[in-house]
Amino acid sequence: MPTNTAMPSAFRSLVALTLTSAAFLIAAAVQNPDAEQPRGRTPPALQLQPRAGIDSPPRYWKGNLHTHSLWSDGDDFPEMIADWYKRHGYAFLALTEHNVIAEGERWIDAESNATRQKAVAKYLERFGPRWPEFRTHDGRKQVRLKPLAEFRSLLEEPGKFLLIPGEEITHSLARRPIHLNGINLRDPIRPLDGKDAIETISVNLRQVAEQRKKSGRIMIAFLNHPNFGWGVRAEEILATPELQYFEVFNGHPAVRNYGDATHASCERVWDITLALRLGKLGLPVVYGLATDDSHGYHEFGLGKVNPGRGWTMVRAAHLTPESIVKALEAGDFYSSTGVTLDEVTRDGNTLRLVIRTEPGVTYRTEFVATMKDARLDATPVRDRNGNELPVTAVYSPDIGKVVATSDDPRPTYTFSGKELYVRAKVTSSKPHPNPYARGDVEVAWTQPVVP
Numbered sequence: 001m002p003t004n005t006a007m008p009s010a011f012r013s014l015v016a017l018t019l020t021s022a023a024f025l026i027a028a029a030v031q032n033p034d035a036e037q038p039r040g041r042t043p044p045a046l047q048l049q050p051r052a053g054i055d056s057p058p059r060y061w062k063g064n065l066h067t068h069s070l071w072s073d074g075d076d077f078p079e080m081i082a083d084w085y086k087r088h089g090y091a092f093l094a095l096t097e098h099n100v101i102a103e104g105e106r107w108i109d110a111e112s113n114a115t116r117q118k119a120v121a122k123y124l125e126r127f128g129p130r131w132p133e134f135r136t137h138d139g140r141k142q143v144r145l146k147p148l149a150e151f152r153s154l155l156e157e158p159g160k161f162l163l164i165p166g167e168e169i170t171h172s173l174a175r176r177p178i179h180l181n182g183i184n185l186r187d188p189i190r191p192l193d194g195k196d197a198i199e200t201i202s203v204n205l206r207q208v209a210e211q212r213k214k215s216g217r218i219m220i221a222f223l224n225h226p227n228f229g230w231g232v233r234a235e236e237i238l239a240t241p242e243l244q245y246f247e248v249f250n251g252h253p254a255v256r257n258y259g260d261a262t263h264a265s266c267e268r269v270w271d272i273t274l275a276l277r278l279g280k281l282g283l284p285v286v287y288g289l290a291t292d293d294s295h296g297y298h299e300f301g302l303g304k305v306n307p308g309r310g311w312t313m314v315r316a317a318h319l320t321p322e323s324i325v326k327a328l329e330a331g332d333f334y335s336s337t338g339v340t341l342d343e344v345t346r347d348g349n350t351l352r353l354v355i356r357t358e359p360g361v362t363y364r365t366e367f368v369a370t371m372k373d374a375r376l377d378a379t380p381v382r383d384r385n386g387n388e389l390p391v392t393a394v395y396s397p398d399i400g401k402v403v404a405t406s407d408d409p410r411p412t413y414t415f416s417g418k419e420l421y422v423r424a425k426v427t428s429s430k431p432h433p434n435p436y437a438r439g440d441v442e443v444a445w446t447q448p449v450v451p
Contacts, residue, residue: 192207251310271368349415
């Protein structure tokens with residue numbers, strides 16, 4: 001059909017007016033992203049980059065891999081939680097409920113306590129009266145929990161925000177909590193017993209590996225909060241060949257990231273694991289993740305189990321589950337509680353970082369290593385009566401030793417060839433806005449590099 005390329009002046013005026021109005025509305029949303037949005041519509045996400053195309057170069061995507069909702073022991077609806085993360089600049093989120101994947105039919109009490117009533121009220125306010133579903137059952141008002149497949153289209157945006165299915169495979173062996181997160185699972189996994197902690201970790205990791213093989217779907221699993229209930233010791237992590245990742249930082253206030261006088265911190269556990277795996281057992285490195293393990297979304301502050309405390313920055317070309325998991329497998333990520341790294345690269349024999357600085361904030365980078373000649377023997381920890389305690393042993397201070405420091409925003413470390421591995425920790429002077437523990441400042445950890 002022939003077309004007339006000449007546009008009537010009245011129509012041109014209408015188009016110009018429409019474009020001007022749209023530009024005004026976009027500008028207003030950017031200037032005030034937390035302003036109230038029309039019900040049923042997702043607010044614009046903060047600090048998002050342009051959408052990645054097929055040929056886009058790799059970039060860092062911010063995400064949390066440990067989250068709980070009302071599907072297990074969290075206190076808010078999964079849509080509300082995903083909406084919080086999206087509005088706070090996250091690009092991906094894994095919902096990891098205890099021994100369940102958010103699917104199927106489930107109803108919960110809508111008025112069981114004040115927190116639940118608050119959650120329902122906020123749910124109605126955010127998404128409007130047509131989205132939530134209510135019923136009366138045995139004389140009690142109930143609300144339906146929507147499965148991931150039903151609500152993900154409400155929040156996901158290609159190249160902007162991604163939801164990844166997962167599960168916290170929650171188990172206890174002789175009262176020792178042993179929890180693993182399965183990421184991008186297709187089916188829920190029922191935890192299995194082993195004869196000890198090493199075998200328990202192994203058999204459940206193998207369940208994830210078997211599901212991956214059978215389904216053809218890319219998935220991984222990692223060990224959660226080893227110091228929670230003093231559940232897993234360094235010697236058990238390092239002796240589990242299948243284990244590739246663990247949480248070096250978890251935002252739940254009960255997980256004891258920093259250890260105590262008897263128990264090693266999670267960072268110390270990491271260095272012991274790396275040193276003995278590489279220097280004695282011939283096993284690959286273990287990568288360190290930072291996560292929220294968020295449960296509470298209505299009251300924020302010290303001692304609360306809130307979102308926004310720790311995350312993983314994954315370098316990938318595309319925001320898809322496959323790209324995110326592949327980058328995690330390659331160790332192409334760093335972990336953070338607030339410090340942003342624009343680059344983490346290895347250039348020949350040099351490890352280079354580029355820190356994104358903020359005015360008035362200082363940064364100290366510590367390059368942590370264990371040398372090939374470090375002593376790898378251990379001394380058991382004993383009580384006052386001389387009895388050996390079932391905790392991580394004491395190792396040489398040369399394991400996980402700070403071998404160089406820098407206050408430069410572009411710190412570098414040149415390998416001597418004597419290192420088993422090198423990793424970097426960047427500590428800022430900026431207090432964390434909602435800390436895991438009193439006095440915490442913002443930090444970032446790179447993954448270990450083997451020269």
